[in-house]
Amino acid sequence: MKYPLLFLSCLFFYSLFANGQDPVNRATISGYVREKGSQEALIGVNVYLPGTATGTTTNTYGFYSLTLPQQDSLTLAFSFVGYETIQQTVSFRRNTELNILLIPGQLLSEVTVTGNRTGEEKVSESARMSTIDIPIHQIKKIPAFLGEKDVLKVLQLMPGVQKGSEGSTGIYVRGGGPDQNLVILDDAVVYNANHLFGFFSVFNGDALKSVELIKGGFPARYGGRLSSVIEMNMKEGSKEKLHGEGGIGLIASRLTLEGPIQKGKSSFLVSGRRTYLDVLARPLIRAESKGEAMAGYYFYDLNAKMNYDFGRKDKLYLSGYFGRDRFFARETPKDELKTKTNTGLYWGNGTGTLRWNHLFSEKLFANTSLIFSNYTFQIFADEESTRRNGSQLETDTYRLRYSSGIQDISLKYDLDYYPNPQHAVRFGVQTTHHKFTPSAIVLKDTEAERFRTEVDAIRVQESGIYAEDTWKPTSRWRVNAGFRLSHFQHKAVNYFRPEPRLSAAFVLKPDFSVKASYALMNQYVHLLSNTGIGLPTDLWLPTTDRIKPQQSEQLAAGFAKDFTKAGSLFRGLTLTVEGYYKTMKNIINYREGASFLLIGNPESANEVRWEDNVTAGRGWSYGGEFLLQKKVGRFSGWLGYTLSWTQWQFPELNFGKKFFPRYDRRHDISLVGIYELSPRITLSGTWVYGTGNALTVPLATFTTRPHQPITDPSNGFSPGGYFPFFGQTANDYGEKNSFRAEPYHRMDFGIQFHKKKRHHERTWEFSVYNLYNRRNPFFYALQNNAAGQTVLKRYSVFPIVPSFSYNFTF
Known part of the structure; x- marks a missing residue:
């Protein structure tokens, strides 16, 4: 450095x-x-x-x-x-x-x-493009699945953002995968933003102050990902008096408290959320068990923040997030000679950020951040068996722990400099120490006399330095130009990568401009996933001497229009239309038949490196996006449309031919409306449509001929005999992802009833997910029908789902 x-x-x-x-x-x-x-x-x-x-x-x-x-x-x-x-x-x-x-x-x-x-x-009038911010008050009014307001699901409704599978929070931006999204909460990176295998995100909207999505034309201050930046900032807490808000829903409840520590000088914020599915299911599980049994699932989140104002020049902030998902099953039979079991899995995130603001002068503002981020995943299995040996009772114990994760410690220093109204300069440096644990195994088996502890930890260093300037050279031109130099070190391997950035807007006439941008991005961390739906078994791994950094180049152009003319029917609307072309290099995927289990196999952990299970390739994405948005007023919302193509190519997949990834969608439409019918009633609705996913399904089924004689001894079998696997069936899948699922579409509706009391305000909310009960495809499988024919059957997960919640503020 x-x-x-x-x-x-x-x-x-x-x-x-x-x-x-x-x-x-x-x-x-x-x-x-x-x-x-x-x-x-x-x-x-x-x-x-x-x-x-x-x-x-x-x-x-x-x-x-x-x-x-x-x-x-x-x-x-x-x-x-x-x-x-x-x-x-x-x-x-x-x-x-x-x-x-x-x-x-x-x-x-x-x-x-x-x-x-x-x-x-x-x-x-802004030089930036491909940037969307959504007011928190809008997010809270949009109907949600099971009543749980979700930031990431709202972002899925924006053009250029493809959703994952039905009901999930997976985000695929302009052809990129979920690992190519930089998700930031108060400067800290969140690596797995999913609860319940992706059906909910980890972000509690009650604790958030702002949400911004950047899809292209990235400012130089951001680095480390290829496709998007999702930056969220938590509330600071009221410095004047105690406030609170919360809600009770079908599956979870939440509560947020904020107030002064020292009035006018410091404040705090504490926000928590927890599901109670495990509590509701407990009586049913115990009723069916012949012994003491417990099983279930829950997740919880905890956000906290405090700050202190030392005066005009110095301010201190301390914030953090901690959340966890846990599946578990425990059984203790009444018979002491039967096996006791305790199994399950859990995963979670933890972040912490300490920030110091210092004002050097009226023109120079500085922020120093010390950042901690940790993501862990663990599978555990415990068995205790008691057997009688003569008059003695002997106990055999089996215990397995498999875990993986990533831990970051970062130091970041940023300066904002305002020399004159034509320039706003930002520059800074950040360095991050990554600790990857793709496989950590603890095995204890007293019966087999095996005891094993094995941790596979990888430590690397990632750094970046940047400078950028938002410049107004004339009354018509707006420019954001920047440069970032990134560095990555893994053992003796060093990568230095320059990353130029440029965005420009030319104001043709008041309220109308044309824009263009270019960005080169590098990514040094990789997510290995063979599902694409954000399961906790997905593994984060670093760039090595064998696996090069991912890289993308993106060009975008378009125009922006603000409707501000008094008396106009469209007053308050903004319109953006953009086209983009993006190339990606060194993206990785599992080889055919490989999975995370091969990396964590206790018998081969010393023999198989994770690099042996992956293949690197290229990607292309291009398309156009349309967004008509209104953020305030009695009627607000947006209409978004995306037309896009995405293709990948790997030497060892699909015979080296290009193919469409799972979440390539040709057309994607979202319509969101919020109407304040009166101060007491709010109506909201969404309608989405998307081209079906690209899937690999069997195109034909074959059965080998029985009793086929062996004539060639080179295959290892004796001539004159018969193959031992005659009469077996085999599937012909054709090319990868050559099948298109049926189109996806859905309508949601919500209504809120507000009432102000003397000391608080309460809101009853009723919503319906999938209002017209569309049976959207979740997966396909081959089955035999009544006529004995093999057919492809579609399975759906979520029919019409009503929900309600009670929310309050004071």
């Missing part, structure tokens, strides 16, 4: 020098924008001079800075979706600090929230 640190130091001292050399007729106004009442920092607030194109936005911590010509008085406007726009006039003859508290707006008021604000940075 010697040269990256030298580079950062040069940039840092240049920033200090430039800050001290401002002409005498210029000054800087800076400060923080927070929510009135809770004092929660607001991300992405537009700060601008009314009637001009001069402005900026707040960063992740609510900080902004503008350097402008000195004048007797200066008027700034502050606007943010869902909040009332305010204007503030101050004397501006010297550097000025201006902190703002925005008031949450009434979402039913079109004029207050979406008025024509001519200096606000709109979608058409």
